[in-house]
Amino acid sequence: MNSIKNVYFPKSLKEAVALLKKKNSVFMDSGLYSFKNINNGIENIISAKYMPKYIKKDSKNLIISSNSTFDDMENNKFCQSLFDGIISKAAYNCSSQLIRNMATIGGNIAHPNAFNIMPVIAALFDSKIEIYNFKGKAIIGWKDLYSGKYKPGKDCIISNIIFPLNYNKQNFYFEKIAKLKSSWESYLTVAFRCDIKDKKIRDIRLVFGAIRAIPYVNYEFEKSIIGQEIDEKLIENIAKEYKNNILSFAPNSKINIYRAQVAENLIFSYFNSKIS
Ligand SMILES: Cc1cc2nc3c(=O)[nH]c(=O)nc-3n(C[C@H](O)[C@H](O)[C@H](O)COP(=O)(O)OP(=O)(O)OC[C@H]3O[C@@H](n4cnc5c(N)ncnc54)[C@H](O)[C@@H]3O)c2cc1C
DSSP: OOOOOEEEOOSSHHHHHHHHTSTTEEEESSOTTTTTTOOTTOOEEEEOTTSOOOEEEOSSEEEEETTOBHHHHHHOHHHHHGGGGHHHHHHHTSSOHHHHHHOBHHHHHHSOOTTOSHHHHHHHHTOEEEEEETTEEEEEEGGGGGSSSOOBTTTEEEEEEEEEGGGTTSEEEEEEEOSOTTSSOOSEEEEEEEEEETTEEEEEEEEEESSSSSOBOOHHHHHHHTTOBOOHHHHHHHHHHHHHHHHHHSTTOHHHHHHHHHHHHHHHHHHHHHHO
16 A cells, blocks of 8 residues: 655746655656655655646757656657757657657656666766756756765756757767567667767767666777777777677676677667768
């Protein structure tokens, strides 16, 4: 039996944070994940249902409110046109239409699972996350959400997910490798971006999801190939590096051996298209 006594529908973040201060409270977006998994002892649900919802652009960033659904993102003109449409494409790859109508980016990022798509996208953009906690507003990096310092939904509310427009000219790629597109399951979810000029790598980000809850990014390796000329040999080195690293997560697991092979193939096809 659950212990829920009140469901509140604040209209602003200020109101929502004030309600969150009540003992045994939790913040919910659509409740798709949390309603089923709610802890015993929770008495107050604070719902995002009537909080402002938007996907907007300022001079520097695309800003998505946390209560935007996957369907909102899939069909939004900015998500479809900026960054080669990768945000729209990634949103479309979440399960079925019914789930996309409900699931929000805030809930997806707040509580990561290996199959969650939006942490992969946040990692791709090194997204900043705007949160409100009991002290006020703060802007944190996407990784900070998972540092253990924050308990999203309990001691802070994610308000915005921020995507820098200065990546807009880069070359983007997204793929979710799954048995069924309409399933939450994924063997491997990848999101890549790069900036290559005169065959030299000026910027790169390769993100691999579905391996573990927090997406895998090899920052050191990325740094080591900035400035290098992209040719067949470098592509082979990149593919080998990620294949071996992904393999090392679980060398004896059949699924993981498959993942490592898929990662290698996707890297080959992504970069080969850049030099041909
Ligand atoms: C059948 C099924 C299939 C699915 N398939 C996929 C899939 O293919 N790909 C994928 O990525 N995901 C998939 N999901 C997961 C789904 O996308 C997430 O459950 C959803 O995004 C969570 O959003 P929500 O609004 O329902 O969050 P909620 O359930 O409301 O909240 C989830 C958690 O986050 C916290 N939280 C929510 N919003 C905030 C906020 N603004 N600030 C702070 N904390 C917050 C809550 O307290 C709770 O702990 C699937 C889920 C189901 C049920």
